[in-house]
Amino acid sequence: MKVCIIQDNGLNESLALVEAVAYLRQRGHQFALFLEDEERGGLESRIREFAPDALLVPSDVGAHHWFHRMTAWLKQRFPLPLISGGIYPTFFTEEAFADPHVDYLVIGEAELPLADLLAGLEAGADVSSQAAVWGRAGGREFRNSTIRPIRDxxxxxxxxxxxxxxxxxxxxxxxxxxxxxxxxxxxxxxxxxxxxxxxxxxxxxxxxxxxxxxxxxxxxxxxxxxxxxxxxxxxxxxxxxxxxxxxxxxxxxxxxxxxxxxxxxxxxxxxxxxxxxxxxxxxxxxxxxxxxxxxxxxxxxxxxxxxxxxxxxxxxxxxxxxxxxxxxxxxxxxxxxxxxxxxxxxxxxxxxxxxxxxxxxxxxxxxxxxxxxxxxxxxxxxxxxxxxxxxxxxxxxxxxxxxxxxxxxxxxxxxxxxxxxxxxxxxxxxxxxxxxxxxxxxxxxxxxxxxxxxxxxxxxxxxxxxxxxxxxxxxxxxxxxx
Incomplete structure (x- = not known):
């Protein structure tokens, strides 16, 4: 899948995100990342140029109001699966999931659950039983909170x-x-x-x-x-x-x-x-x-x-x-x-x-x-x-x-x-x-x-x-x- 990642500012360069993206690239997925502050009025055109299959918006506590504004902005323009992960979805899962523009939340470390979620979405499979993922699809919700950290x-x-x-x-x-x-x-x-x-x-x-x-x-x-x-x-x-x-x-x-x-x-x-x-x-x-x-x-x-x-x-x-x-x-x-x-x-x-x-x-x-x-x-x-x-x-x-x-x-x-x-x-x-x-x-x-x-x-x-x-x-x- 082609996944477009949206973040607010270059100050929040995420070391966990670059580790997860490297892991997911090995599984055939493609990524582009855009910073809202840098793209200014050109963010929409940059996303359309990349032509993603899904959107990923990491979210932190202390930037969660920005997150909710951004998910609304994205969903108005792109009818694509919208995924989030990070601090806010992990520790404030109910609050993040209350956002009607979010389709899937990844709980905890992202590599394993995000790999399975993207593979399932790409194959058109049922992802409702995947661990460490909350989601809504087909008019129903599912909530699986067991996290899947990397051991080695x-x-x-x-x-x-x-x-x-x-x-x-x-x-x-x-x-x-x-x-x-x-x-x-x-x-x-x-x-x-x-x-x-x-x-x-x-x-x-x-x-x-x-x-x-x-x-x-x-x-x-x-x-x-x-x-x-x-x-x-x-x-x-x-x-x-x-x-x-x-x-x-x-x-x-x-x-x-x-x-x-x-x-x-x-x-x-x-x-x-x-x-x-x-x-x-x-x-x-x-x-x-x-x-x-x-x-x-x-x-x-x-x-x-x-x-x-x-x-x-x-x-x-x-x-x-x-x-x-x-x-x-x-x-x-x-x-x-x-x-x-x-x-x-x-x-x-x-x-x-x-x-x-x-x-x-x-x-x-x-x-x-x-x-x-x-x-x-x-x-x-x-x-x-x-x-x-x-x-x-x-x-x-x-x-x-x-x-x-x-x-x-x-x-x-x-x-x-x-x-x-x-x-x-x-x-x-x-x-x-x-x-x-x-x-x-x-x-x-x-x-x-x-x-x-x-x-x-x-x-x-x-x-x-x-x-x-x-x-x-x-x-x-x-x-x-x-």
């Missing part, structure tokens, strides 16, 4: 990264992202991982890792197709196995040798692990700090490292020449501005080079949403909350759990205080003071500081972000799903 990731073909490369700003962006596995070892309350893990059948491992050789093969394959100055490993947690990282530290610098960054947890960064990362060529590591208040971090977020652990890990990273970055959340359920200032203090004590400080967006149907509702901070029920929650691209500053202005100065001045730690007492006074919109200028500093983490070439970065906009608005943030 090394069996997958090389990802079809060229799927996006007819857009030069994506092809030529000098930072390339890779996933080395699927699943996460953590149980953070603000994430869908704990819920997704319960959907796996007994005996199916949730955390799976590609072999080091497979990861390097993917990098070398992409290096033949596009420029690559630096690499970011987008896995939620890059360190899941000491043996794996030891092999990686031996092979990667010899066979690839491109500086890289990754995401890690504080409590995974033992001295031997940091030695391996530094030896492999790791330039920077982003640590999920989230809060500097140990009680909030433990009881609200379910992260169990101490502030002393974070300070020690950051010190060891700096000693090995690896820059510590951090992810942080402000306006958490029950948090006060004084609590948020503890996050500032912890980052200063760590010597964090740069930290992302986001206003908390409580995702529906997570444990954090449940905790916020128990505290009386979310008035809507789950269904209503999904309906009223804005798209990330409409409002990255949205928070459902606290008066924003109590935290806005802290968020806006956070990059400045990390860049000028000697001025911390003065800047913290501004953080406690009356809100001033001019403090938002500090966020421009964040873009320059963050450049040292990803290390893009300047011109390619300018072209990329001119097309994609604010990198904080990425919604394609669940690595296993399209």
């Amino acid at each position: 990731l090394d069996e997958l073909p090389l990802p079809d990264r060229a799927l996006y490369f007819h857009y030069p700003f994506i092809r030529d962006f000098s930072v390339k992202r890779f996933n080395t596995g699927r699943g996460c070892t953590n149980q953070c309350t603000y994430c869908f991982n704990p819920r997704y893990k319960t959907m796996f059948e007994p005996g199916m491992p949730y955390v799976r890792r590609k072999s080091v050789g497979k990861v390097i093969e993917e990098i070398l394959d992409l290096q033949r197709l596009a420029p690559m100055r630096s690499i970011h490993f987008s896995d939620d947690i890059f360190i899941t196995s000491k043996a794996w990282i030891e092999e990686f530290a031996e092979q990667y610098p010899r066979r690839v040798g491109i500086p890289f960054s990754c995401n890690c947890m504080v409590d995974h960064l033992s001295e031997p692990i940091i030695d391996c990362l530094a030896r492999a060529g790791c330039r920077a590591i982003a640590l999920g700090i989230e809060s500097g208040d140990e009680t909030i971090r433990r009881d609200i977020l379910r992260k169990y490292f101490t502030n002393a652990d974070a300070i020690a890990a950051a010190r060891r990273l700096r000693e090995k020449g690896v820059l510590p970055f951090s992810f942080n959340m402000f306006a958490l359920p029950g948090e006060t501005p004084d609590d948020a200032l503890k996050t500032v203090d912890l980052n200063l004590a760590m010597g964090t080079y740069h930290g992302r400080g986001n206003m908390t967006l409580v995702l529906p149907k997570t444990e954090l949403a449940k905790k916020a509702r128990e505290k009386g901070l979310l008035r809507e029920d789950e269904a209503e909350y999904v309906r009223v929650m804005p798209d990330f691209r409409d409002s990255r500053e949205f928070t459902a759990v606290a008066p924003e202005m109590d935290f806005r100065n802290i968020q806006n001045l956070f990059p400045l205080v990390l860049a000028l730690p000697r001025q911390a007492p003065r800047i913290k006074k501004w953080m406690r003071g009356k809100y001033h919109g001019i403090y938002k200028l500090s966020l421009w500093l964040a873009l320059f500081r963050e450049r040292k983490f990803f290390a893009p070439e300047w011109l390619s970065a300018f072209r990329y972000y001119r097309h994609t906009g604010n990198p904080y608005q990425r919604t394609k943030n669940f690595a296993s799903l399209i």
Whole structure:
């Protein structure tokens, strides 16, 4: 079958999607991908030129309003089977299926269910018994929720990264992202991982890792197709196995040798692990700090490292020449501005080079949403909350759990205080003071500081972000799903 994929924006380039497309191409299917933001008024003509047999619209939470607008637009113009998969159909299946323009939903990882669905549609067969597919056909509905994940990731073909490369700003962006596995070892309350893990059948491992050789093969394959100055490993947690990282530290610098960054947890960064990362060529590591208040971090977020652990890990990273970055959340359920200032203090004590400080967006149907509702901070029920929650691209500053202005100065001045730690007492006074919109200028500093983490070439970065906009608005943030 010829399948046309529609996405919103190049910022949401999906590593799971290019893996699924490569798998499906091996089974004889053809694909074209178009980005609405890039095609502007020409999207309809591009789709007609490709002449697809089916439409595929991946959907994320935080972009689900765009998804519903797009399905309506497509169905008005193309009487074709419309399929969706990804974060929104997997975790909000009822809400996604309530869209009358959707014909089929793929639940969980897409390779196996989408392969069977496309084969059935192409043959004109009955697909109502296929696992991990919800659908409507012939006036009746069927709902099969058992997911079908890939057990051995090394069996997958090389990802079809060229799927996006007819857009030069994506092809030529000098930072390339890779996933080395699927699943996460953590149980953070603000994430869908704990819920997704319960959907796996007994005996199916949730955390799976590609072999080091497979990861390097993917990098070398992409290096033949596009420029690559630096690499970011987008896995939620890059360190899941000491043996794996030891092999990686031996092979990667010899066979690839491109500086890289990754995401890690504080409590995974033992001295031997940091030695391996530094030896492999790791330039920077982003640590999920989230809060500097140990009680909030433990009881609200379910992260169990101490502030002393974070300070020690950051010190060891700096000693090995690896820059510590951090992810942080402000306006958490029950948090006060004084609590948020503890996050500032912890980052200063760590010597964090740069930290992302986001206003908390409580995702529906997570444990954090449940905790916020128990505290009386979310008035809507789950269904209503999904309906009223804005798209990330409409409002990255949205928070459902606290008066924003109590935290806005802290968020806006956070990059400045990390860049000028000697001025911390003065800047913290501004953080406690009356809100001033001019403090938002500090966020421009964040873009320059963050450049040292990803290390893009300047011109390619300018072209990329001119097309994609604010990198904080990425919604394609669940690595296993399209």
